[in-house]
Amino acid sequence: MQVYRCDELAYVTPPGRTLSEKLEEMGLDANDLAARMGYTPKAVNDILQGYCRITPEVAFSLEVITEIPASFWLRRQIAYDEYLAREYVKASLDNQPLWRKSFPEELGVRDWVRRGKNEADDKSGLSLLKFFAVASPQAWDSYYKDARLKVAFRISLADVKDPYAMSAWIRRGEILSDQDPMEKLGQPAVRKNLKAALPEIIAFAAANKVRPKSKKRITYWTPEAEVVDDCIAGLQALCRKIGIRVLFVQNFKSSPVHGMYRWYKDVPLIQLHDRFEKRATMWFTFFHELAHVLYHGKKGICLQNIEITHNFPEKEDEANCFAQKCMVDAGFEV
Numbered sequence: 001m002q003v004y005r006c007d008e009l010a011y012v013t014p015p016g017r018t019l020s021e022k023l024e025e026m027g028l029d030a031n032d033l034a035a036r037m038g039y040t041p042k043a044v045n046d047i048l049q050g051y052c053r054i055t056p057e058v059a060f061s062l063e064v065i066t067e068i069p070a071s072f073w074l075r076r077q078i079a080y081d082e083y084l085a086r087e088y089v090k091a092s093l094d095n096q097p098l099w100r101k102s103f104p105e106e107l108g109v110r111d112w113v114r115r116g117k118n119e120a121d122d123k124s125g126l127s128l129l130k131f132f133a134v135a136s137p138q139a140w141d142s143y144y145k146d147a148r149l150k151v152a153f154r155i156s157l158a159d160v161k162d163p164y165a166m167s168a169w170i171r172r173g174e175i176l177s178d179q180d181p182m183e184k185l186g187q188p189a190v191r192k193n194l195k196a197a198l199p200e201i202i203a204f205a206a207a208n209k210v211r212p213k214s215k216k217r218i219t220y221w222t223p224e225a226e227v228v229d230d231c232i233a234g235l236q237a238l239c240r241k242i243g244i245r246v247l248f249v250q251n252f253k254s255s256p257v258h259g260m261y262r263w264y265k266d267v268p269l270i271q272l273h274d275r276f277e278k279r280a281t282m283w284f285t286f287f288h289e290l291a292h293v294l295y296h297g298k299k300g301i302c303l304q305n306i307e308i309t310h311n312f313p314e315k316e317d318e319a320n321c322f323a324q325k326c327m328v329d330a331g332f333e334v
Helices: 015-026 030-036 043-050 055-068 071-092 097-101 119-124 125-131 139-144 146-153 163-178 187-204 230-241 279-294 313-327
Strands: 245-248 257-264 269-270 302-304
Touching: 015 030, 015 043, 015 055, 015 071, 030 043, 030 055, 055 146, 071 097, 071 125, 071 230, 125 139, 125 163, 139 163, 163 257, 163 269, 187 230, 187 279, 187 313, 230 257, 257 279, 269 279, 279 313
Parallel strands: 245 269
Antiparallel strands: 257 269, 257 302
């Protein structure tokens, strides 16, 4: 007698095909099985053809009749359901090629999007969905352009010039944050720590006014690891001690964002791009975002160097004034 193991079978076929093979081995036909199960012949034929799912009740009946465990039939059904769902998503992505092509080409060169198990997953856009952690292009639209992001952070990327590049930059910051958990201190404690540490941060800026010369010209294609220097690493460590996460993330030519402030999973996040040609510009952007941490609420995303109608001008003016004062205190010409 053949021993049936679920992990040895091809999951792209309906479990009814395996059942048909077992019936042939037992010398039974669909009518025999229907009589033994107490089902109509049509119901059994639907199971054999894959038109009807194998439920726990059906699986148990098959175990009694075929002596193949119910768990085997249920796993076969789940595997086939997963296959159908995956193929459905791929087909829907094939019907929306413009969505995949809307994202900047640099995204394919950087290691941001994980490679799929096969080339078909990458070409279909499935790897892109996994990067954004959304189930479909429609879900991406809903989150980044329509409702979810606007409800959570009072912002919609439908208002920016290139929402596709902007969303990738924001999502990259989320992924890097998730890879390096931080202690959640709460807004009052963070603000207290920041006020106490501000002189030290300004002194650090004063000691790091000039960007080190690089042997290579830094472009939008330069890997992130080649851009990090002692100043960037030192600033990240300094802010981490007071409960603020600072990230330097490659931006895109089509979306030249300088910086962003937000609270992500109860930790204040200052996200800057890492292509600043002048260190003074980097420091001004940093102090600008730092002001949002110090003075403004948790519910909001503030983007710098991106035209967007949802940025509150009074908050931006306050952040600019704070940044200018810090720059002067650090010895920069403003």
